[in-house]
Amino acid sequence: MKLELLASFFLLTTCFTAFSQEKQDTAVADKGLIKVSVMYPYAEGKTFNMEYYVTKHMPMVAAFLGANLVKYTIEKGLASGIPNQPLPFMAIGTFYVKSLSDYQAAIAPHGDAIRADFQNYTNIIPIILVSEVVN
């Protein structure tokens, strides 16, 4: 019986240890990753179909990236944070990857397909920022 109690205690300890480790990993998980942010500037007459972007375009590109892709995010621009300034970006799609060169190698053969899909959801020419998560 002592053995079983010990086993229970061991399992419980393992559980809590794994749990707190997981929480810690979450907090610092992005640090050091490379972000490729595809930013769609707002301007008069520009359109952006968020539903197509979320359900079709981003999953298509994400599928090209394999295990190098840690996660991707999509955000919808709401306003400028400075009063009386225009909205800077209508939308931003961001790929968090481990390696920029692996990202570039994976995307290169699909560049034409990705660009051809733009017209299905927007008439904006995006800017692309490559950055590193420092904190």
Next chain:
Amino acid sequence: MKLELLASFFLLTTCFTAFSQEKQDTAVADKGLIKVSVMYPYAEGKTFNMEYYVTKHMPMVAAFLGANLVKYTIEKGLASGIPNQPLPFMAIGTFYVKSLSDYQAAIAPHGDAIRADFQNYTNIIPIILVSEVVN
């Protein structure tokens, strides 16, 4: 002895359930949050002291936000993702908050102190994007 085995099994199941729940929470944790992204455009002659920004400015602003702040991130611009294009942004600091109005109310009384601190790390006038995490 049967009881202890049962208890061990229960603990193990609880552990795995809690663990997988945590992983799921991590993946979708940001969805629906408001991002306030302070973006520092690159241009010839512009400077940005990342060390001061990471150790002094961002922690100061974060401390004003209280429980409304879920997390904040800092990224360092590396390059444009489009060949032969200039770097779009030297740095971006982002606050993930639950409520935009609570953010604005918390920041308002400290606006002068925040702006006065800019000169300690940069000569860039930032643009600010308010956006919603949709995915």
